[in-house]
Amino acid sequence: MQITTTSFTSGFLNQIDQLESQQSTLQNESTTGLKVSLPEDNPSVMDQVLNLQTESSANTQYQSNITALQTTATTASDALNSLQTIVEDASEIATEAGGVTSSTQMSTYATQVGNLIQEALQLGNTKDANGNYIFGGTATGAPPFTAATNASGDVTGITYNGNTSVAKSEIAPGLTVSAQSPGENNTGSGAGGVFADSRTGADLFSHLISLQQDLSSGNTSAIASTDTPNLNNDEDNVVTQVSANGVLQSALTSAGDVATQKSTSLDTQMSDDTNADLAQTLTQLSQTQTAYQAALESGTMVMSLSLLNFLQ
DSSP: OOOOHHHHHHHHHHHHHHHHHHHHHHHHHHHHSBSOOSGGGOHHHHHHHHHHHHHHHHHHHHHHHHHHHHHHHHHHHHHHHHHHHHHHHHHHHHHHHTTOOOHHHHHHHHHHHHHHHHHHHHHHTOBOTTSOBTTBTTOOSSOSEEEEEOTTSOEEEEEEOSOSOOOOEEEETTEEEOOOOBSEEOSSSSSOOSSEETTTTEEHHHHHHHHHHHHHHTOHHHIIIIIHHHHHHHHHHHHHHHHHHHHHHHHHHHHHHHHHHHHHHHHHHHHHHHBOOHHHHHHHHHHHHHHHHHHHHHHHHHHHHHHHHHHO
16 A cells, blocks of 8 residues: 555654654653653652652651650650659658657658658649640640748648640541640549549648648647548559550550651652652663654655655
8 A cells, every 4th residue: 555745744743753752751750750740741640649648748747746745745754753752752751650759750751741742843833845834734834733831831732723624636547645634633534633633532732731731730640540541542643644654655656656667658659659760761761762763764764765756
């Protein structure tokens, strides 16, 4: 079958256009290192990449939340461990005072408990690295505990200024946790109060103040029958808080490991979808350039022959 000059020319130009387009695409890939940079390059792949980017952004937020929570949880852990030591010291004093008859020794014990109250008050007003009070619930901008004192400087009462709410952050899809704990919660529900909680019978400041007063007055009966059992409740409550904090830190560590692995996986997927195989790209580019040159040479030869036949 005879192919007309017009038909050949049309096919030749179409082939040249295709080869030029392939060269342009491959040259861009070799320069940018990307096989997909615009939606029109590969709509389905680009859609997948956009979904991966959205997932990666969410995962980055999880990592940020985990880091912030770990900072607060570590601060809380230090405070809770110190608080546990204070309660243990107070319980030991209460036990030893049961067999003491010396008013001087009782006065010394009372002074020691007064110091423990001050230490506990400082712990109650602990701030994290960002300057937020961690035992005030969501009221993080002001000290959660304020003390009233008598003329001698002894603490006679401590008021809780925080609330019972806690802020939560998402650390994985559908999983939210909080590193905050309210200083007090006597509502009967919600997050456990660190220093006072009606569900456990804990009221540390009140119990320490009562112990100090009983020591000062030499009321050994009240120390044995009331103060010691109350301090046991306080210690149990603090131990529960310490345990919960440990569980939280373990969960945050696990979530952080998962988020890190997820980040690596997402980066790899996006890289596989968008990054060009440079060696393969350069080989294809060389082949396309060779084909382009050959097409030009063969096309020129055929066109010359056609012109010669026309002139004859």
